[in-house]
Amino acid sequence: xxxxxxxxxxxxxxxxxxxxxxxxxxxxLGEVTALCVGxxxxxxxxxxxxxxxxxxxxxxxxxxxxxxLAEPTADLIVSLAxxxxxxxxxxxxxxxxxxPRVAALLDAMVIxxxxxxxxxxxxxRPIYAGNAIQTVRTADAKKVLTIRTSTxxxxxxxxxxxxxxxxxxxxxxxxxxxxxxAAASDRPELTSAGVIVSGGRGVGSEEDxxxxxxxxxxxxxxxxxxxxxxxxxxxxNDWQVGQTGKVVAPELYIAVGISGAIQHLAGMKDSKVIVAxxxxxxxxxxxxxxxxxxxxxFDAVPELIEKL
Amino acid sequence: xxxxxxxKRVIDYNVKVRVKADGTGVDLANVKMSMNPFDEIAVExxxxxxxxxxxxxxxxxxxxxxxxxxxxxxxxxxxxxxxxLIVAADDIHQDIEPLAVAKLLKAVIDEEQPGLVLAGxxxxxxxxxxxxxxxxxxxxxxxxxxxxGLEIEGENAVVTREVDGGLxxxxxxxxxxxxxxxxxxxPRYASLPNIMKAKKxxxxxxxxxxxxIDVTPRLTVVRTAxxxxxxxxxxxxxxxxxxxxxxxxxxxx
Ligand SMILES: Cc1cc2nc3c(=O)[nH]c(=O)nc-3n(C[C@H](O)[C@H](O)[C@H](O)COP(=O)(O)OP(=O)(O)OC[C@H]3O[C@@H](n4cnc5c(N)ncnc54)[C@H](O)[C@@H]3O)c2cc1C
Ligand SMILES: Nc1ncnc2c1ncn2[C@@H]1O[C@H](COP(=O)(O)O)[C@@H](O)[C@H]1O
Numbered sequence: 001x002x003x004x005x006x007x008x009x010x011x012x013x014x015x016x017x018x019x020x021x022x023x024x025x026x027x028x029l030g031e032v033t034a035l036c037v038g039x040x041x042x043x044x045x046x047x048x049x050x051x052x053x054x055x056x057x058x059x060x061x062x063x064x065x066x067x068x069l070a071e072p073t074a075d076l077i078v079s080l081a082x083x084x085x086x087x088x089x090x091x092x093x094x095x096x097x098x099x100p101r102v103a104a105l106l107d108a109m110v111i112x113x114x115x116x117x118x119x120x121x122x123x124x125r126p127i128y129a130g131n132a133i134q135t136v137r138t139a140d141a142k143k144v145l146t147i148r149t150s151t152x153x154x155x156x157x158x159x160x161x162x163x164x165x166x167x168x169x170x171x172x173x174x175x176x177x178x179x180x181x182a183a184a185s186d187r188p189e190l191t192s193a194g195v196i197v198s199g200g201r202g203v204g205s206e207e208d209x210x211x212x213x214x215x216x217x218x219x220x221x222x223x224x225x226x227x228x229x230x231x232x233x234x235x236x237n238d239w240q241v242g243q244t245g246k247v248v249a250p251e252l253y254i255a256v257g258i259s260g261a262i263q264h265l266a267g268m269k270d271s272k273v274i275v276a277x278x279x280x281x282x283x284x285x286x287x288x289x290x291x292x293x294x295x296x297x298f299d300a301v302p303e304l305i306e307k308l
Numbered sequence: 309x310x311x312x313x314x315x316k317r318v319i320d321y322n323v324k325v326r327v328k329a330d331g332t333g334v335d336l337a338n339v340k341m342s343m344n345p346f347d348e349i350a351v352e353x354x355x356x357x358x359x360x361x362x363x364x365x366x367x368x369x370x371x372x373x374x375x376x377x378x379x380x381x382x383x384x385x386x387x388x389x390x391x392x393l394i395v396a397a398d399d400i401h402q403d404i405e406p407l408a409v410a411k412l413l414k415a416v417i418d419e420e421q422p423g424l425v426l427a428g429x430x431x432x433x434x435x436x437x438x439x440x441x442x443x444x445x446x447x448x449x450x451x452x453x454x455x456x457g458l459e460i461e462g463e464n465a466v467v468t469r470e471v472d473g474g475l476x477x478x479x480x481x482x483x484x485x486x487x488x489x490x491x492x493x494x495p496r497y498a499s500l501p502n503i504m505k506a507k508k509x510x511x512x513x514x515x516x517x518x519x520x521i522d523v524t525p526r527l528t529v530v531r532t533a534x535x536x537x538x539x540x541x542x543x544x545x546x547x548x549x550x551x552x553x554x555x556x557x558x559x560x561x
Contacts, residue, residue: 010473069478070441070451093471097453100406100438104445109407109526110438122530127435131325132334135530174450175480178466182474191472195560219561231491237456237470244430244490246472252560263321269538273558275550281543290541290558293550303547308561 001030001120004080006089006098007048007057009068012040014047017192018090020154022147026088027053027155029120034058034161035080037073039066042163049161056161062168067177068094072169074101079169081106081142085120091146091247103144111138113148113247129243129266149191150249150270183236190222190239195252198224198241198268201232202257202278202297209234211301212256218308224248224268226258242267257297260285277301309423309460309482311354311363313388314413315347315370317379318433331531336400343379346428348386349488352495353458354426355387362460363424365389369416371409373397377511384506385498391511392416396523403434408516408523410442415519417447422483424465429454429487440487450480456491 003026008015014036023032033056036045045059058080064072077098081087087102089095091113103110115133116124122137123145190196197219199212209229216223225235227242241248243266253271258264260276260283268274269288276289279296286292293300319325320340328335343351357363368383370376371394380391394412396404404412417425430437444451452458456475457468460482469476470489480486498506516523544550554561 067476067478070444070453074445093454093469096437097441097451100436100441101445101451103438104407104410104442107407109405110436110442111527112436112438125435126535127532128319128325128334128433129435130535132327133533133535135533136527137530138527140526172448173481174484175452175478178477178479180474180476227490236474237491238472238474243432243435252554252558262324273554273560274538274541275554286543287540288538291550291553292541292543293547294543295547300547304551307547307551 002084003030003032003086003088004077004084005032005034006077006095007034007036007044008090008092008094009036009038009041009044012038012043014044016047016051017154018092018149019048020051021149021152022088022090023051023053023155024152025114025117025147026086028117029086031055033084035060035077037065037068037076039063045163049163050157050159051155052157052159053155054159054161057163058166059163060166060168064168064171068098069175069177070097070101071174072171073098074105075172076169077102078105080166084142086143086145088145088147090149095146099144099146106142106144108140108142108144109138110144111136112146114145115148115151129262130269131262148247150247187216188220188222190224190246191248193222194250195219195221196224196248196250197221197254197256198226198258199229199235199256200226200258201228203229203234206234215301215305218305226264255285256301258285259283260288309363310365310367310420311357312367312369312417312420312422312425313347313350313354313383314409314425314427314439315351315368315379315383316344316428316431317341317370317372317376318344318431321345321432327532327534331533333401333529333532341375343382344428344431346430346488346490348495349490349492350426350428351383351386351388352493353488356493357460358387367392367420367422369394369413371396371404371412373400375400380511381506382498384509385503386496390509392514393511394514394516396516404523405525405527406436406438406442407526408521409439410446411521412516412519412523413443414446415521424482425485427485427487429489440485444485450484452478452480452484452486454489455486456489458486458492
């Protein structure tokens with residue numbers, strides 16, 4: 001049994017945390033070959049080679065993979081799929097874009113957001129915004145999976161796998177990258193942060209959202225947001241936590257002015273310690289919070305910032 | 309240009325989901341069902357393209373049980389022109405997998421020849437986030453997933469995508485599949501006159517056999533379980549108490 005794992009590479013850089021967590025998830029399935037794809041992928045490949053549990057690294061470096069467009073990347077993976085029983089990737093937006101395409105090309109039913117590997121054919125995945133966990137067994141010859149990284153520990157360093165270059169597959173020329181709009185930030189990345197401070201609609205405005213950011217900076221935390229906060233323009237889209245945003249499981253999650261809709265809980269209820277600050281003592285967020293503070297956030301958050 | 313919009317009938321997003329005691333699935337009997345929220349956004353976007361003169365016909369397609377008719381009538385009441393229902397299951401608890409849905413949609417598309425397919429990014433029941441990408445693969449078309457912005461420019465669609473790092477803009481050749489995210493638009497409500505009018509719009513009924521497609525699932529559901537429940541903790545009385553608890557009890561500060 002052998003596994004081809006699409007490593008998460010962004011602008012030439014390996015996203016080690018996401019990739020190493022996926023390695024942990026799949027290493028019981030067989031020997032893991034990590035595939036690094038990009039216009040520049042060499043450095044990422046060298047980095048992936050050091051993840052414990054990676055037996056080999058394939059490096060596909062070509063301008064056509066510059067922005068991980070789905071069509072050429074899926075064609076590349078399919079061209080390499082021959083020797084593997086499982087083709088997996090951490091469930092990032094990149095992989096969610098690419099892997100179902102790969103699966104369809106292989107006539108397999110993709111299994112997304114795997115939270116547990118039961119055996120080589122059987123996997124657990126959440127459905128209904130995490131309100132149920134379904135165990136599914138696949139009959140497909142090739143199994144295509146995405147791994148929900150928040151439920152696995154990252155594999156450690158210490159590997160020294162060989163790196164091999166692989167040729168690019170063709171470019172179907174169906175799509176073209178135009179631009180990225182990403183706000184640069186010095187804060188930790190949401191999905192790997194140990195502490196997250198999230199703000200909701202209760203924060204009330206983009207200006208006041210700086211209060212959330214200030215608390216986060218005091219704690220060295222990443223900043224998250226509810227969908228309502230993002231929709232209202234208080235926070236950028238990539239801060240959204242939930243069913244349709246990012247799924248996180250930090251040591252400490254502080255929800256401020258967030259009511260606790262199931263779609264939000266879907267993204268954070270596996271956090272180790274949850275703190276909720278909300279002025280409504282009936283808010284559903286208190287049903288999952290370890291420590292609830294019924295207070296106006298405009299009193300509580302400045303006081304927290306001052307006293308921490 | 310013709311726009312095709314696949315719409316799925318799912319449990320309403322406000323309903324509290326209950327896992328059946330025997331572990332065979334979730335209970336959908338006598339539960340409020342609605343159009344998948346992402347698909348409402350897809351229908352809305354198609355209507356806006358028509359209002360801008362960039363689309364001339366909107367065809368809504370649903371695959372599932374007979375009751376998905378209601379979902380299609382909602383799409384027609386919002387402004388779709390006609391609908392196709394593929395009855396692929398009798399049991400309301402049977403979900404048709406994205407791969408089978410994609411194969412059926414491909415067969416419909418081969419007949420209908422739309423210039424654009426607008427699907428939801430994800431169905432809120434199975435949370436697969438797969439159908440659009442699978443359909444694009446089967447057709448050999450470009451895909452623009454998780455769209456929060458869409459502009460048609462001649463032969464291309466310019467799609468702004470919500471991705472982990474922020475936003476990415478790509479240009480895809482049409483015909484293409486675009487899957488829509490929640491911030492693309494705010495869907496309209498169907499007005500009463502339009503609900504009445506929708507009853508007269510054409511709704512064709514088909515079966516997978518009409519297209520020669522096998523919808524046998526690839527995945528066997530071994531069991532469905534409740535997630536690990538979290539216990540509610542305690543309420544603290546002050547910021548000082550909170551800090552103390554986080555330091556001494558939880559050890560996270
Ligand atoms: C298909 C679908 C997908 C979705 N996906 C997501 C998702 O991924 N993530 C997500 O978060 N949501 C998602 N949602 C939306 C979700 O249903 C809720 O609407 C949303 O989470 C509400 O955000 P909120 O808690 O910030 O706002 P609200 O529900 O409006 O809550 C605001 C809270 O702030 C409190 N408050 C107000 N003022 C103060 C104050 N001064 N001090 C203290 N507390 C205050 C209020 O008591 C209230 O509890 C989705 C919805 C749908 C339909
Ligand atoms: N049974 C179905 N009937 C019609 N459209 C569907 C069906 N299943 C999935 N879709 C479409 O595919 C999108 C993504 O669904 P999924 O891949 O199941 O998360 C949905 O938002 C719909 O647009």
